Amino acid sequence: MLKLQAAAVGRRKQQEDMELEMKRRxxxxxxQCHNTGDDGTKSKLHASRLLKVVTKLFVEKxxxxxxCPVYKAGSTTWMEIFAIIGGVxxxxxxxxxxxxxxQMNQLARMVYPKTKDANTTxxxxxxxxxxxxxxHPFERILSAYRDxxxxxxxxxxxxxxxxxHIVRSQREDNDTFVDRAEPTFVEFxxxxxxxxxxxxxxxxxTAECAPCELNYQIILKMETLEEEQLFLATKLNLLDALLTVNSTGLLLHNTNPNGRTEHNYAQQYYRDVPNQLLQDVYMLYEKDFRLFDYSPEEYFNFAKMT
Structure with missing residues (x-):
């Protein structure tokens, strides 16, 4: 009995700690949205971006x-979760x-189609x-390239x-990779x-899910996804519904058969990237880094100095 009580207290403490972390995020x-002037004060841009994103949301009424699904960031698992709770x-x-x-996204959309009434949503x-x-933006880019x-x-x-098109725009006839049909990571x-x-x-x-406009209360990170999505499933009373279908609970684990491997491959791919090029890529994703508290430094250290 004491062990069960201690375990229950431990779980409550974990949930409370995670609640605080979600609030911090x-x-x-x-x-960051306020500091960059991207907090909805530019009303026309704000409304346009919001309505564009709203059409793609999964809404469980x-x-x-x-x-808001972000591909290459746990989307397959949550497409399946929505398909399960939607009964399909x-x-x-x-x-x-x-x-x-x-496809899994097609199955989930059978129950949660893209909205046709954005204003009501x-x-x-x-x-x-x-x-x-x-x-991490640099990890996601690498994952997208590899996949x-x-x-x-x-x-x-x-x-x-x-x-x-990437190959044609980036490659000269005498390029080392002229016999390779696919683009290299650097070319990408x-x-x-x-x-x-x-x-x-x-x-x-920032473009895919309009975080400044939608003000997400729950921000999960791929780097610690298993424990964080368990927190969310517990918070929303989803565990029973999921375990009814999947008694092993494995659905709340990473469904990628190869695991989360991009970080392990990071140095292998990024060491061929010129440092200045990576700096330029960072500028494209700078808001993502700042809003979600990611650092590019490890990857800059991997990059090739020129």
Missing amino acids: QQTVMR KRKLVW MTPENRIRLSKGLI VKFLAKSTRFIIVR KLEHRKGREFYYRRYGR LHYLVKTKTFDEHWRPF
């Missing part, structure tokens, strides 16, 4: 829960998923719990949409700096 974001993760749909007949936001999952652009096989859509970064062309997998958080 929220305050950091809003302070029963639980008053709102999530049936055995039949699991088979369809395994055969590639449907905006009003609902005021009484909802809003959350976002973020990740979508590094290899052409199985990624023809991204090769046609981005890969071949040059392309980003030159064109400022963003896909949803590497678009900055």
Whole structure:
């Protein structure tokens, strides 16, 4: 009995500590938004950006829960969670998923479609719990490159949409990589700096989810995601619903079969990046770094001095 009581006290303490950390993160974001003049005072830009983001939110009205999905930052896990609580993760749909007949985001959108009435959704936001999952920007960029652009096989859509254009714009005939069809990581970064062309997998958080406008109360980080999403599931009374379907609880763990490997690969990829180029990339994502309290220094140390 005493052990059970002690465990319960420990869990409450963890939840309380996490609540304080979420409040600190929220305050950091809003302070940075205010310091940069991006706190909604520019009303036309504020309204335009807000309405654009609102259309892509996942809105769970029963639980008053709102999530802004950020690709390459825990999105697959939470697409599945929304599919489960929405009641569409049936055995039949699991088979369809395994055969590639449907994607997880399509399944989740069956229950939580993009809103057609942005103004009504905006009003609902005021009484909802809003959350976002973020990740170190340089790690997310690397993850997006490795997943979508590094290899052409199985990624023809991204090769046609981005890969071949990156190669054509960055490569000379006598380039060392002339026989390589796919862009290198350095070429990808040059392309980003030159064109400022963003896909949803590497678009900055500030553009993708409008944190200054939406003022997320819950900000989870990929670096500590397992314990933090367990906190959120506990806070929102989601554990029973999830464990009913997945008795092992593994859904609240990283669903990437290769694990969170980008940090382990960081030095291998970033050591070939000229320091000035990485400084330029940082400037593209500077707001993300500042709002979500990430430091670029470790990656600057990896970069190649020229």
